Amino acid sequence: MFGIAIHGGAGTLPRADMSADAERRYRAGLKEAIDAGFAELAAGGTSMDAVTRAVVLLEDNPLFNAGRGAVFTLDGRNELDASIMDGSTLKAGAICGVTRIRNPVELARAVMEKSEQVMLAGTGAEEFAAAQGFSFVPQSYFYTPERWMQLERIRGGDAGLSALTISHIGTVGAVAVDAQGRLAAATSTGGMTGKRYQRIGDSPSSAQARMQTIAHAPCPPRDMAKYFIRAVVAHDICARMRFGGRSIGEAVREVVLGELPALGGEGGVIAIDARGEIAIEFNSEGMFRASRRQGEEMQIGIYTV
Numbered sequence: 591m592f593g594i595a596i597h598g599g600a601g602t603l604p605r606a607d608m609s610a611d612a613e614r615r616y617r618a619g620l621k622e623a624i625d626a627g628f629a630e631l632a633a634g635g636t637s638m639d640a641v642t643r644a645v646v647l648l649e650d651n652p653l654f655n656a657g658r659g660a661v662f663t664l665d666g667r668n669e670l671d672a673s674i675m676d677g678s679t680l681k682a683g684a685i686c687g688v689t690r691i692r693n694p695v696e697l698a699r700a701v702m703e704k705s706e707q708v709m710l711a712g713t714g715a716e717e718f719a720a721a722q723g724f725s726f727v728p729q730s731y732f733y734t735p736e737r738w739m740q741l742e743r744i745r746g747g748d749a750g751l752s753a754l755t756i757s758h759i760g761t762v763g764a765v766a767v768d769a770q771g772r773l774a775a776a777t778s779t780g781g782m783t784g785k786r787y788q789r790i791g792d793s794p795s796s797a798q799a800r801m802q803t804i805a806h807a808p809c810p811p812r813d814m815a816k817y818f819i820r821a822v823v824a825h826d827i828c829a830r831m832r833f834g835g836r837s838i839g840e841a842v843r844e845v846v847l848g849e850l851p852a853l854g855g856e857g858g859v860i861a862i863d864a865r866g867e868i869a870i871e872f873n874s875e876g877m878f879r880a881s882r883r884q885g886e887e888m889q890i891g892i893y894t895v
Contacts, residue, residue, distance in 0.1 A: 591866030591884050592631040592769045596623050596644050598654045598878030599760025600858040605893070613892065616653055616878060620890050623647040624880040627764055631884075637774035638676055638699070641764040645672075645695040645776045648762035652734045654878075655760040657693060659734050660780025662741040668732040670780055671790060672698040673709075677773025677864075684709040686790045688716055690726040695778045697724060712788070737783070744784040760878075765862045769884075773864060817855030821845070827861060838862070842869040 598620060627644030631637070649657025660668045672694035673684035683702025686709065691697050700722050701710055710718055716726070763777035781789060823845055830841035842861050850857065851873055858872025860879065868881050875894065882888040 592637075592767055593862060593866040593868055593881065593883035594624060594627045594631060594637075594640055594644065594764060594766040595860040595862055595868050595870060595881035596620065596627065596648070596762070596764040596879065597858070597860050597870075598648060598762050600872045600874045600877035601760065601856070604875075608892075616892065617890055619648070619651045619653050620878060620880040621888070622651075623764070624882055624888060624890070627766060628882045628888075631766065631768055634769065636770075637766040637768040637772050638674070640766040640768065641774045641776040642674065642695060642699055644764040644766075645762055645778050646693050648764075649693050649695060649778050652736075654762050655780045656762040656778040657780075658732055659737060660732050661737050661783040661785075663781070664741075664745070664784045664786050666741065668729060668780055669785070669788065670694045670732075670778070672776070672778040674698045674702055674776040675774065676702070677775070682708055685711070685715040687712040687788055688719075689729060690716060691719060691724065692727045692731065693778075695776050697722075698776070698778075700724075711790075732780075740783050763860065765860050767862050767864055767866050771864045773862065817850060817853050818857065821849055821853060821855065823850070823859065824861075827859070831863075838867050839869045842871045846871040846873055 598616070623644045626647055627640040630640040630643050645656070648654050652659030655661050657670070660670055663669055667689060669687045669689060670691060671686040673682065674695060675682040681702050683698045683700070685691070685694055685697050685701060688694055688697065697715065697719050701707055701718065704722060705718065761777055761779035763775070765773070765775045767773050826845050826849065827841045830836040830844060831838060836844070838861055842859050846859050856874050858870070858874060858877040861869045866883050868883065870879055870881065876892050878892055880888065880890040
C-alpha cells in the first residue's frame with residue numbers, strides 16, 4: 591500500500607481573509623503537488639523521488655513559504671532551509687540559510703547522497719552546491735509583492751497583525767511510502783517574516799530525528815519552531831509507536847493535541863508508516879494539506895471542518 595501526504599503550513603487562517611479565488615488557488619497548488627508525488631509512486635518510483643517531486647512543486651509555487659514566494663527577513667533577504675530523510679537507511683541531508691538556490695530540497699538531497707555531512711549552512715552549503723553543478727538564481731527570483739508587503743507591515747509595527755497569521759509564516763513538506771515499503775520525508779521553508787540573526791527553525795533540524803515512522807511537523811511562529819525542536823516531535827511519535835505500542839494515529843494525536851499544547855506549542859504533523867497508514871493532526875485553526883493512498887481518492891483540506 592503506497593501513499594503520500596503533503597502540507598503547505600499550519601497556523602491562523604481567518605476565513606474572512608480567504609476569498610473563494612484564493613482557496614481555489616491553494617487547493618490547486620496542493621493538488622498539483624500531491625498528483626506529481628503520487629504519480630511517481632504509481633509508476634513504481636521511490637518514496638524519495640515522490641517527496642522530492644512534491645516539495646519541488648510547492649517550492650515553485652509562490653503561494654507557499656518555500657522557494658519562490660519565501661518570506662523576507664527583517665533586512666529584506668530570503669534565507670531558505672530544507673531537509674530530507676530516507677527511512678530505509680536513516681540517511682539524512684539538510685541545508686539552512688541559503689539565498690541563491692531555487693529548490694533547496696534538491697540541495698538537501700544532494701547533501702545526503704553526495705557528501706559525508708548531514709547539514710550544511712549558508713555560504714558553505716552554496717559552495718557545495720556549486721561543486722555539484724547547481725545553478726544559482728538571483729535574490730529577485732524569490733520576490734513576490736505580497737511577501738514584501740507583509741515585511742513592510744511588520745517593519746511598520748502594524749498592531750493589527752497576528753503573529754500566527756499563516757500568510758507570514760509556514761513550511762511545506764511531504765511524507766511517503768513506496769510499493770517496497772520504503773519511507774521518506776522532506777521539508778522546505780523560508781522561515782518567518784521579519785526573522786533576524788540568521789534564525790534557523792525546526793525544518794532542517796528535523797532531518798536529524800531517528801524515525802521508524804516518517805513524520806514531519808509544520809508549525810507557525812512566535813517562535814513556534816522552538817517547541818517542535820524542544821519536544822523532538824517526530825522522534826516522540828516514533829517512540830510511542832515503537833515502545834508504547836501506539837498506532838500511528840494514536841501517537842500523532844497524543845503529541846499534537848497533548849504534548850505540544852502543554853508546552854505552549856501550536857502547529858501540526860503529517861505522518862505515514864510502512865503500511866501506508868496516514869495520520870494528519872493539527873491544533874491550529876487550519877493547515878494546508880493533502881493526501882492519497884493506493885486505490886483511494888485524493889483528500890485535500892485547509893480548515894478543521
